[in-house]
Amino acid sequence: MNKIFSSNPELQRNAxxxxxxxxxxxxxxxxxxxxxxxxxxxxxxxxxxxxxxxVSLAIFHxxxxxxxxxxxxxxxxxxxxxxxxxxxxxxxxxxxxxTIGKLFGPTLFQWYGAxxxxxxxxxxxxxxxxxxxxxxxxxxxxxxxxxxxxxGLLFSLLSITGNQSSSFSNTKINTTFFFxxxxxxxxxxxxxxxxxxxxxxxxxxxxxxxxxNFFNLFFVFVFLSWxxxxxxxxxxxxxxxxNDSKVWxxxxxxxxxxxxxxxxxxxxxxxxxxxxxxVVFLKLNFVTYFLVSITSFLxxxxxxxxxxxxxxxADFNSFNFKKLNFSSPxxxxxxxxxxLFLLALATLSLVHKPDSLASDNFxxxxxxxxxKREFINQHLSFFYFGVLLLLIRDIFxxxxxxxxxxxxxxxxxxxxxxxxMYAALPMVFGANGGQLICLFYPIPFTGYSIASxxxxxxxxxxxxxxxRSSYRSKYLNIFSEHQL
Amino acid sequence: xISIQNLSFDYANFLALQDITVDIPQGSIxxxxxxxxxxxxxxxxxxxxxxxxxxGKILMDEIDIAVEPHACHRMTGxxxxxxxxxxxxxxxxxxxxxxAAHGLKNDERIEQVIAQVHLTNKTHELIKNLSRGMRQRxxxxxxxxxxxxxxxxxxxxxxxxxEARIELAGLFKKLNQEGITLIVSSHILAExxxxxxxxxxxxxxxxVESGFDMNVENKKSVNHFVIHAANISLLYSFANxxxxxxxxxxxxxxxxAINEKYTLQDCMQYFMGKGLQVSExxxxxxxxxxxxxxxxxxx
Numbered sequence: 001m002n003k004i005f006s007s008n009p010e011l012q013r014n015a016x017x018x019x020x021x022x023x024x025x026x027x028x029x030x031x032x033x034x035x036x037x038x039x040x041x042x043x044x045x046x047x048x049x050x051x052x053x054x055v056s057l058a059i060f061h062x063x064x065x066x067x068x069x070x071x072x073x074x075x076x077x078x079x080x081x082x083x084x085x086x087x088x089x090x091x092x093x094x095x096x097x098x099t100i101g102k103l104f105g106p107t108l109f110q111w112y113g114a115x116x117x118x119x120x121x122x123x124x125x126x127x128x129x130x131x132x133x134x135x136x137x138x139x140x141x142x143x144x145x146x147x148x149x150x151x152g153l154l155f156s157l158l159s160i161t162g163n164q165s166s167s168f169s170n171t172k173i174n175t176t177f178f179f180x181x182x183x184x185x186x187x188x189x190x191x192x193x194x195x196x197x198x199x200x201x202x203x204x205x206x207x208x209x210x211x212x213n214f215f216n217l218f219f220v221f222v223f224l225s226w227x228x229x230x231x232x233x234x235x236x237x238x239x240x241x242x243n244d245s246k247v248w249x250x251x252x253x254x255x256x257x258x259x260x261x262x263x264x265x266x267x268x269x270x271x272x273x274x275x276x277x278x279v280v281f282l283k284l285n286f287v288t289y290f291l292v293s294i295t296s297f298l299x300x301x302x303x304x305x306x307x308x309x310x311x312x313x314a315d316f317n318s319f320n321f322k323k324l325n326f327s328s329p330x331x332x333x334x335x336x337x338x339x340l341f342l343l344a345l346a347t348l349s350l351v352h353k354p355d356s357l358a359s360d361n362f363x364x365x366x367x368x369x370x371x372k373r374e375f376i377n378q379h380l381s382f383f384y385f386g387v388l389l390l391l392i393r394d395i396f397x398x399x400x401x402x403x404x405x406x407x408x409x410x411x412x413x414x415x416x417x418x419x420x421m422y423a424a425l426p427m428v429f430g431a432n433g434g435q436l437i438c439l440f441y442p443i444p445f446t447g448y449s450i451a452s453x454x455x456x457x458x459x460x461x462x463x464x465x466x467x468r469s470s471y472r473s474k475y476l477n478i479f480s481e482h483q484l
Numbered sequence: 485x486i487s488i489q490n491l492s493f494d495y496a497n498f499l500a501l502q503d504i505t506v507d508i509p510q511g512s513i514x515x516x517x518x519x520x521x522x523x524x525x526x527x528x529x530x531x532x533x534x535x536x537x538x539x540g541k542i543l544m545d546e547i548d549i550a551v552e553p554h555a556c557h558r559m560t561g562x563x564x565x566x567x568x569x570x571x572x573x574x575x576x577x578x579x580x581x582x583x584a585a586h587g588l589k590n591d592e593r594i595e596q597v598i599a600q601v602h603l604t605n606k607t608h609e610l611i612k613n614l615s616r617g618m619r620q621r622x623x624x625x626x627x628x629x630x631x632x633x634x635x636x637x638x639x640x641x642x643x644x645x646x647e648a649r650i651e652l653a654g655l656f657k658k659l660n661q662e663g664i665t666l667i668v669s670s671h672i673l674a675e676x677x678x679x680x681x682x683x684x685x686x687x688x689x690x691x692v693e694s695g696f697d698m699n700v701e702n703k704k705s706v707n708h709f710v711i712h713a714a715n716i717s718l719l720y721s722f723a724n725x726x727x728x729x730x731x732x733x734x735x736x737x738x739x740x741a742i743n744e745k746y747t748l749q750d751c752m753q754y755f756m757g758k759g760l761q762v763s764e765x766x767x768x769x770x771x772x773x774x775x776x777x778x779x780x781x782x783x
Contacts, residue, residue: 009584010585089557307494
């Protein structure tokens, strides 16, 4: 252990801070107390070990997934708040050493407690009827915890990275929002897979191959690896290394391949066999949904400092693709790919009508409308153009809120914008079958698609105009004429 | 040597640095002064490659720091104005961490640095319990642990008591004698006078004055000399206004301006011949405060 710490000074520093003698004694005592209470209460009179297994997992999640994720989200933010980050940036620590140090360093104490829980959990597995499945659950849980930690650190880094003024301003960074997002997304991505795939014995078919338990373990690990890669890339930026767009593009390709591999479960389709075209069409929808979601999420949390953003705008306006490869924000890249997918869907829906989707038995769209036949209509392509316009509108509104206003907490303002647009407005205009909702959202029903399209085109144009004029007036004294 | 070439930096809607070109000589102690908002901190952050300039470049020993920021970090130590320390660590742990982070595995160097900043008997003290002066010394120890060629300090004496300031000035001179080039920004100009031998004055993101060996002031007063003599009042009775002009007198000291036609030797011979009991005779040197105030007024 000492060798690991001495090879990574950041881990060593955290070990000095986190693994103090009194804490190391108190942690196992507390965990032991919880186990004693569990045994005494004895939820299962004939099986004392099953409750211990569940309690072990629960303590693990509290320690690692919740507390550890908060610690990881604070890892760099607290250094900035305490004014120690600049000094660390000037050391000879490599981006990998800082990545490992920041991910596992502040969570050392939580992992120390987790080792006790995992020890008890795996010991109890020997008494389980389904030993291999329980071991898989344990392993997936370990990676899920790490994944949630990685997301916490990644999200806070995304909002900090390149924000040069933060390192010497007196504004304190609060990571609570990133911590909550990491918990939500981490849980959705990994725990859902664990519960559905393992506990409910749902066999996941990917590219037609039933992968079994291995799928969960493998992909939680793959997601974790992407998370760590994201942290590494952001740390590189902080250390003034230049990053090109290749890795982010690779991640987008991974998401496309990953989403495309899923088969639609018979529960959703009532066993109807779709035509090959319909399957591709549905999968394209599935992939596009994720791409648009990723772009929207990045619009919310990714921040470049204004100096870098201005450079990006200059590169964009001069079509300097060589420089854009390094200066492009991530949302732009995923936004362009999302746009291409939306255009592909719009085109496909023009040339070929996906008949089997009109089936009464097709349940996916029960969420949208009771009258499923209405979904497929000649104006379906307007729906996809509408989504694209929605995305464009959000890009300009969020850029306006980030760079053209003087709000202190821009992220909170963007959260409020999203809450109003995607929660409050649907409630107000959608109540009692309200039809005005089509003015704010692309609605895939006959009679609404074109109205939606026109309204969203107007909103996107208005958002662009407001953004452009505010941006020019705010930065006019610095900018050359060709810049936005 | 540090060579700053056409350096500009803009913060969204104002230019913090505007087309700065200046060389900072090796082995100097440069006083970086200017009013609040002049761009001193931004310039220092650019010099440490923590912030990359919008335009222009900085060459540190011929290395472009925007291209190789890590080479710059290896050569540079930095103490920011509002620097932070790891409060829960001891002095020894804190210095050991930075030593290891710079790839140093030599415990001797850690002891050496702790001794250099006079903290040897405090090594096991938690940083959170240290006085402001000691914290400053820990900060400097962290900045010099990797034996940088350049040490950049932003307001290092702010908040220190006079005793701690004098100690700090002594430490800077010592570090300079050991071969480190220092760039120090401070609002306490009298203190910079004690150790700085180069001056860089910034105003509104532009350099309004720069010079080596304090010649900012000296070049304007090349013929000014200070004389110490018990019978200094005799100076007025010699009535040789063609050779010199008495600028001011104070106790047994007078400042004179020698006419360009005459040399220092001529003047000395003349005074001795007239019976002036000269005990000291030296060239008047400039002082940062005067130079700064004059330059800022004229800028």
